[in-house]
Amino acid sequence: MTTNTPPSGTTPEIESLSKDQCWEMLREQVIGRLAVVDDDHPDIFPINYAVDDGSLVFRTAAGTKLYGSTNNTPVAFEIDGYNPSTEQAWSVVLRGTVLAIRAGAALAEAESLTLEPWQGGLKNHLMRILPLNLSGRRFKVTRPDIWHTPLSDARRASFE
Template sequence: MNTIATPPHGQLSMDQCWTLLDTEVVGRVALIVDGHPEIFPVNFVLERRAIVFRSAGGTKLWGAVTAKPAAFEIDGYDVHEQMAWSVVARGEIELIESLAEKQAVDALLLEPWQPGDKDYYVRLSPKALTGRRFKVNKPDLWTTRLSDPRRASFE
């Protein structure tokens, strides 16, 4: 991963947030469905400074087209630098209806991971994009869970 200088207080610039978004393929979209928050994992691509994912009909699609606003989040951990980061996008969601726009997204290789038809293309256009990056505490050799990614520094 490219080393990204950390601004004061760990806040990432908008360009740094876009760079990190462009390094990931799976994120979480947060929507209000039937009056309560729901979070759905989705694989995605970036297309014209927007986040695009595909969906089948159902709860996620209904929430996506009726939820105003929505949020999207990714996070990660750089083992070598022992830095964690998180990016959150907040904005409006719309269905992509144009065949030309769908083909442009397909050209970016947005391929659903889950089996089944994912005929709906959904775009989240961020109105706010924030992120932060921070150094994580060193893990303790004896008490850190085996599944903790920070343990990689021991190996």
Template structure:
């Protein structure tokens, strides 16, 4: 869509600072990774640490996918029922595990509480190349109907 369309339909692009505020306001995001040439999405509980996203996971495909060396994407969205505004934010970057002793110690102190039980001893940090987001008013009767 063009900027003109965005204005017409009440879509506001968020600044990176607004994106981080939005991301901090939620608890569940979705990690997107490529595994064997296919896209995969995993819901994760996360925390924001500075301008990075950190989550805990166990051994498995999610960890392998995140650390495959391929780029990852992380998406969060939400709806404010009062203002009827929906928002979404997308972080694109690289995922890695903390490596230095200091980073490991600091990471272990982060308040990350996965909803799902199980041993989740691995910490993964997404360092963004790009953070984008938008907010828009939810259309009462759906979006503009296409011409038929």
């Protein structure tokens, strides 16, 4: 196994994103990963979501995602990406708790969001992630030729 090491003397700078920047990035995306704990082990699920009044709303069917997100344990949600024009990667992580949206004005409001499931099937459970912590970071990526990255790596397009 080959271990690649960055050039000596280089320390990548990491920019911490403000909460406003994090919410902006969350509003610009439509899919992310929800991490829940089920049967004492973590599971991660892709979900599509909508930002609503300082929280995230998603739909789900009955199952592990529903149980794992509502069993009184914290969850984590992440989006990330790469901007080839700036050669920067970024990541936003929201940690929080999940509440089922069941009735009243909250349900009507959640139903009005543009939140159609990507996967077929009955997704009749609307859930809200209430943030306890929101953080993000952005950094310039290392040139792909330094690390011998595969041809399919998204960074290559920026440098070729």
